[in-house]
Amino acid sequence: MSADALLPLLKSTFGFDHFRGRQSDVVDRVMARERTLAVMPTGAGKSLTYQLPAVALDGCVVVVSPLIALMHDQLRGARAAGIRAASLTSVDADGAETRQRYRDGELDLLYVAPERATGEGFRALLEAKTPALFAIDEAHCVSEWGHDFRPDYRLLRPLLDAFPVVPRLALTATADKHTREDILFQLGIPDDGLILAGFDRPNIRYAIRPRVTAARQLVEFIAANPGPGIVYCPTRSGTERLAEQLAKATGRRVAAYHAGLDAEVRSRVQHDFVASEDGIVTATVAFGMGIDKPDVRFVAHAALPKSIESYYQETGRAGRDGDPAEAMMLWGADDFAKARMRLSELPEARVPGERVRLNALAALVETVECRRAQLLRHFGESPPGRCGNCDNCLDPAAQVDATVLAQKLLSAVYRTGQSYGAGHIEAVLTGRSDERIVGRGHDKLSVFGIVAGDEARLIKPLVRTLVAREALETTEHGGLMLGPSARAMMKGEAPVLIAEPPVKRTKREARGGAGAGAANPIGDPLFDALRSVRRELAAEANVPPYVIFHDAVLRAMAIEKPATLDAMGTIPGVGAKKLEAWGDAFLSVIRHF
Template sequence: MPPAVLDALRTTFGFPAFRGVQADVVARVLAGERTLAVMPTGAGKSLTYQLPSVMLDGTCLVVSPLIALMHDQLRAAEAVGIRAATLTSADDNRDETIARFRAGALDLLYVAPERASSEGFRNLLGQAPLSLFAIDEAHCVSEWGHDFRPDYRLLRPLLDRFPDVPRLALTATADAHTRADILEQLGIPHDGMIVAGFDRPNIRYHIAPRASTTQQIADVVADNPGAGIVYVQSRAGTERLAESLQKTGRPVRAYHAGLDPAIRRANQAAFVASEDMVMCATVAFGMGIDKPDVRFVAHAGLPKSIEGYYQETGRAGRDGDPAVAHLFWGADDFAKARQRIGEVEPARQLGERVRLNALGALVETAGCRRAILLRHFGENPADQCGNCDNCLNPPAATDATQVARKFLSAVFRTGQMFGTGYVEQVLLGQSTERSMTNGHENLSVWGIVEGEEAALLKPVARALLLRDALRANAHGGLEFGPGARALLKGEATLSMIVPPKRERRRRGDASGGSEANPVGDPLFEALRVKRRELAQAAQVPPYVIFHDSVLREMASNRPATLAALGRVAGVGSKKLDAYGQAFLAVIKDH
């Protein structure tokens, strides 16, 4: 890498070296090549176009899907001295931005795909030099992808109108099929793809069946003192859960598409600025989150796909510090998902079933969660990662085939019209007025489950629903699914995980809070207080000033001069000038 590039990296961003594949991507961009970079969240994708933007003549046009995301990235770019602007419907300085672009006074210009694909905007771009096209969240271009945005497929005419301008597509979430589609749709050669891998080693994955969801989520909140996101499946559910979590003493807000736009914006702004807020949200709280210090993500129900799960959990720990991802699922999640698949157009049903089966494998495995995730994206990981629930506390497995057959027999003999609870009562021989009226106490399956088998009934019912051996009908009754026959005829078995008992953890243990931040270090805490003061004065989130990792290095090395402080990773020249003396004063006081 030429010395000038490394010098710009150090001066602008404060980094002594590139991370991962950043250097390969930047080298291709500076050479004028077309590139698709598949890099995990937190791997520094934005740097791969921000650094070239300050080194190349002209303006880098960044296509990004959400206004909130653009504004977050704008703040971060301006904080390191990059001349940047957004051109969105939410901006009231449109004329000023256009004038700056025409004058060549912008390094970066962020726009949405809807604007970028318009003829009028293409004409505007012809009025000043362009250095680069950067298409962020590029998986949105693919109909095969989980987050399809039709306007992304209209970008090709814009790109082709400026054939000599290099183009860089960026995504953290794309399987092999989606990657091939991105290359085709954006005119990038197959040898222009750089795949960094999908592993997020700092995220610890935990997956468990739902029991008492509110209490399970409250435990996650209590165990993790930093900021967190809880994904809920319904709008009303986000508000109910947010209200319940207020009892934890943490600041909690709700976010969903049905809220008044002003309230949504205020809640998102409060979350981005906070260091300990919990946001209960639907997936509408999505790609617009560019907050690096999220310490946990929890799912209060099944996500829509492995890709969705990967992307949503990837919003934790983007700063590289330890983070945790919890998923609480129920068999009814799979039943509802299969019903939804039956309602989509036939051409999409196969792909949707593949995605659902992949989720089933993830939640049901007794092996490494991370290995399941990474294999889904075409990687060949080690059998154990050492940082998921199954690797840290391996579950026992039991052969539940006989209990499964008894359960299926009871469903059949009661007419395939009753729910899980009633079928359990029949198998346990628990007499009720309903069972007497129906004459079910005379059935051969009455009371045939006892002892240790009784404890397996609920997890067996969940497993049968997950494997589509049972389905819930419109009235909530259980009926046979395609997987029932093989079990009943002895052609299939049911091996099932026995989840280890969850021990109550001390606050902070789950997320690695004590690992991520030197809790109890007075200097580190004082530096955080100073950062908070400076952030409030500048009206930016604290992480825009410095990440926690930067403060930790300050607390560890205790630089006494501006020159020494400038050698701390993440302290670029502009931030050194703006904040250096303030942080040196805190260090001197300690």
């Protein structure tokens, strides 16, 4: 049965008239019982490629997923669409009942963690009734080249091979060429089984800025972006401190999340965030793959992420519903300094690969070209030169040739003994004589006072660039010393181009428009009333509001004002089960307007 033959089932189950992107290609391979790796961007509808076959096929689709929270979020969505779904996890009290339902053929979907899937007891369950399909979600976890490698994923191959006639579908949003090749090998999928749907998330606006005062910059960013959001912080203490600052400054509900909190606290923070329509979480990367919330309107990084792969996945948690969303990263030279110091703690074999990743991040934050193009080229794509939806495209900065200034700065670092911080070097270069400079004789150096005027304001951004490019490194006590790239720059063999520092703008100008929240007509009485009844229904059903209907569905209702259930059923995203369960409640609201 082809994907096209499943269109009526797609409409009745999920409320959609057609497939999106490469979904139909993936479903075609699944229905033909072929082995497939689908690399699809977050928000492209990966789960539908196994949930729809789960309804169409005889037997149960077994889904391997890395996190319990992620499984349970997907479970709620599947059940709301009328799919018979269950999970086997350490927190599920109905394990015996779920196993029996599986044996009796009463399940369409069964979610399981990799550590449970590789146990003998689970294999015995599958031997009693062969599954219809294996779906391996977050498949990049199987690769040591992936940024979230999990050894338990490496143990899945024997289970898959024990059922050679069962098709297997691996899914991920984040895998560069090397990682994709490793996933194919590790999971026994042929090269021609790769479906690459692309990495572009055109609804996300990317912005990367030097970190000046993180709390203030984030407050301005959040003020321009109503709706739920995530702020990633590098440390546990930072999440708590920033949560307190942002809550006080914005009046929004802000909660901290990190691995050091009690499990009960983490569970409550995640539950409240998933259920909210405007909550904010400040989190370490522990707040990761378990977030299956489609209406996140912004993701911010208070510091440099681990890699471009991590950045792509973390920012990808914004705008999964396809509506406009924003991603902002703040970075500083100390981020790169700390990251390079951590390289010394890694096994020697991993250092070259991690250095390549860090240099790729440096290129992303430094570029004056299109951010999206830089990001997509990293994953092997050939995008247009301008996307029109990143900071460099919307507000392009002029490029400044700072090669001569870089030579002066590096010379000053060398001549002062490679042990002083950026502030001291700047003072020497600009000729600011103080007790410390005079006492060390630095006012007698040839580099003293050789920078003046407009050139002086380029020193701070130049230091960030030189640290990012390994021309400068930090000493144990926070000073600057020459790095491996310094020699070529000092000899004029490596030009140094940097972005013209922006002129300080007013708060209104800095916000740059209506922000991501403009997608929702908040203030429209009908839309607000529909959201209100959605909150009530979600509370009654004990599910997040988006499980009832996404904002895009409510917008369509507010615009089209359907007068009957049949008319409401034509709106994309309104499937038969949801229409039966909640259609009358929304019709009642619409009839009052």
